[in-house]
Amino acid sequence: MTAIDLPKARRLAFSLVLGQAAVTGVAGLLAFGLAGGRAALSALLGGGISTVASLVMVVLSFARSTGADAQRALAAFYAGEAAKIAVAVALFVVVLKTMKVVPLALLGAYMATFLVYWAALASALPGLRGGNRADEDR
Numbered sequence: 001m002t003a004i005d006l007p008k009a010r011r012l013a014f015s016l017v018l019g020q021a022a023v024t025g026v027a028g029l030l031a032f033g034l035a036g037g038r039a040a041l042s043a044l045l046g047g048g049i050s051t052v053a054s055l056v057m058v059v060l061s062f063a064r065s066t067g068a069d070a071q072r073a074l075a076a077f078y079a080g081e082a083a084k085i086a087v088a089v090a091l092f093v094v095v096l097k098t099m100k101v102v103p104l105a106l107l108g109a110y111m112a113t114f115l116v117y118w119a120a121l122a123s124a125l126p127g128l129r130g131g132n133r134a135d136e137d138r
Contacts, residue, residue, distance in 0.1 A: 015120070017058055020117070027105075027109035053088040
C-alpha cells in the first residue's frame, strides 16, 4: 500500500494548472503566427477552458478539509472531477454559442493541455519513470 503525501500532491496539481496555462499561451502565440488573430483567440479559449476546468478540480479536490480521511478525500476527488467536466462543457457551450472560432485552433490547444496533464501524471508515478520505490525513499 502506498501513502500519498498530500502537500506534495497539492503542489503537483497546482503546477499542472500552471503548466496548462503556459501551454495555452504558447498555443495562442503559435496560432497567431500561423493563422492570425482569430485563430490565436480560439487557441487561447480552448486552452483556457481546459486550464480553468483543471483549476476548479484542483481547488475542490485539495481543499484543506479533504485530507482528514480517505473516504472524504475520495469524495472530494469525485466532486472535483464532476465539476471539471461540468465547467468544461459549460464553457465550450458558451464559447461556441457566442463566438465565431477557428475549430482546429480551439480543439488543438484544448488537447495540447492534456499533454501537460499526462506528462505530469507520468512523472508522478514511480513505475513509469523507470525507478523503483526504494530509490525514491533515499
